[in-house]
Amino acid sequence: MKMKYKISAEQYAEIKAAQKRNRDKQIENRLKVLALRYEGKRLDEIAEATGFHHAHISNLIRKYFEEGLSAVSEKHYAGNRRNMSIEEESAFLEQYRQSGEAGHILDVREMKMAYEERAGHSIGSSQIYRVLERHSWRKVMPRSKHPKKASEEVILTSKKLKKK
Incomplete structure (x- = not known):
């Protein structure tokens, strides 16, 4: 079977150097994909070794050849996605x-x-x-008044009737 993307020995040395500098497990697995590809492993063998889907492995290899090592060996997602500080x-x-x-x-x-x-x-x-x-804001509302509450006049007459 012919491989579309073949990793050279120089590229492999660059990948190994990046693996030594790396401290992130996710990036380590992506670099491992490239190293296993250099060693001649097939997509299904790489998938078994790394736990990635074969389509993702193929995309990683393609991305490496199109955009370089930084596309695979760097974090591309930051946490704070706020519109304002x-x-x-x-x-x-x-x-x-x-x-x-x-x-x-x-x-x-x-x-x-x-x-x-x-x-x-x-x-x-x-x-x-x-x-x-x-910013510790909270909903503050005045105490609501019941819409069917009797008027003061009705309440007073009711009290007078109960006293008898």
Whole structure:
């Protein structure tokens, strides 16, 4: 069987050097795929050794040849995907905090629209709630009054009738 991508001895030495520098298990497995490919292993043998699906192995090898070692040996995903930093969020919420302290009712829909305008794109419906939670905001409402509560006059007459 002819291999489409053949790893040279120089490339193998580069892969081995990257394996020695590496401290991440996920990257280690991706580099192991390339090393096993150099040793002449088939996709199903590499899949058994690494636990990857054969299609993923094929994509890793293709990506290595098209984009180089950095495409396989670096982390490409970072954690913080926020639209604003914590300080920017605090500054954004400051105007609403002042309005709330003045006794005005705050509408989350308005806050969401302003946040989207500031971020430059639409956000999910729960993202504004996560921002509020991150800054220790909570929902504060006045105690509601029961809509069927009797008037004071009816309550007083009821009390007078019970005393008899």
